[in-house]
Amino acid sequence: DPVASLLSVLDLSGSDARTTEDIFTGVSQSMPLGRVYGGQVLAQSIVAAERTLPEERIVHSMHGYFLRPGDSTKGITFAVDRIHDGRSFSTRRTQAFQEGVPIFSMIASFQDEDPGLDHQDPMPEGLPGPDELPDVESHLSGVHPMSKRFFTDRPVDVRHIPSPIYTSVAGAREPRQAVWMRVRRTIPDDPGTHRAALAYLSDLTIQESILRAHGVSWATPGLKVASLDHAMWWHRFGRVDEWMLYVQESPSARGGRGLATGRVYSSDGMLLATVAQEIMVRVPDAAAPADASPAAR
Numbered sequence: 457d458p459v460a461s462l463l464s465v466l467d468l469s470g471s472d473a474r475t476t477e478d479i480f481t482g483v484s485q486s487m488p489l490g491r492v493y494g495g496q497v498l499a500q501s502i503v504a505a506e507r508t509l510p511e512e513r514i515v516h517s518m519h520g521y522f523l524r525p526g527d528s529t530k531g532i533t534f535a536v537d538r539i540h541d542g543r544s545f546s547t548r549r550t551q552a553f554q555e556g557v558p559i560f561s562m563i564a565s566f567q568d569e570d571p572g573l574d575h576q577d578p579m580p581e582g583l584p585g586p587d588e589l590p591d592v593e594s595h596l597s598g599v600h601p602m603s604k605r606f607f608t609d610r611p612v613d614v615r616h617i618p619s620p621i622y623t624s625v626a627g628a629r630e631p632r633q634a635v636w637m638r639v640r641r642t643i644p645d646d647p648g649t650h651r652a653a654l655a656y657l658s659d660l661t662i663q664e665s666i667l668r669a670h671g672v673s674w675a676t677p678g679l680k681v682a683s684l685d686h687a688m689w690w691h692r693f694g695r696v697d698e699w700m701l702y703v704q705e706s707p708s709a710r711g712g713r714g715l716a717t718g719r720v721y722s723s724d725g726m727l728l729a730t731v732a733q734e735i736m737v738r739v740p741d742a743a744a745p746a747d748a749s750p751a752a753r
Contacts, residue, residue: 717730
């Protein structure tokens, strides 16, 4: 059960807010290529940091760096530093280790719920809803069984606008796309679980606006993509087991790096979170499409 697997990786072992030994351990989801999924270690790092805080103080932002690829066959240790505790805000640093070597480093800020100014960018209009789009299995004919398993065993239902770029890039070469997503079945009501799961989901597809701009599919021979860093701001609470719209665009790519940003909306138009990620992307010259848009060139 992929959803049970997601919940199990978010259930860390270790201390809690009443102790000062802030060391936690977690497992990894099995991955076809053996590398830890970045969204998993993001979510686990948030859970570890939240364990050192009272329940009423919740995460509102995080900034993290992916330092090394993780091995999904091995456990992960999370060490949390209590950097600051103020009247309304707390700051925590989480380092994720495998066999004593750091693979991810994050600083996150937490806040008590406070009233204040309230506005948001509206959700884009005129986009098809999730029920009007095919599910992922419809796009995977001819895909290698091991690669197909990566998509079908995910705990997340993902539906692309205009279409996925798994094997080819259809339509205009533009540095933007949108994705409907949700966890495949209902999960417990705990708000902390939903916040951490949203971090898990935020690493899915965010890189694709960069690739789409250049007509590069995930199946491009010799393509190398690796997340370098990840930033996220939680604005409002939303359930991850209900449909959310992830609007993504890339303002720049240069020097083997590409920047992507995203906004996550609930299905009724509430802005839940904003995301930014920079990736390393290397495309062999022979594989680079020649018909990329002027903006992409």
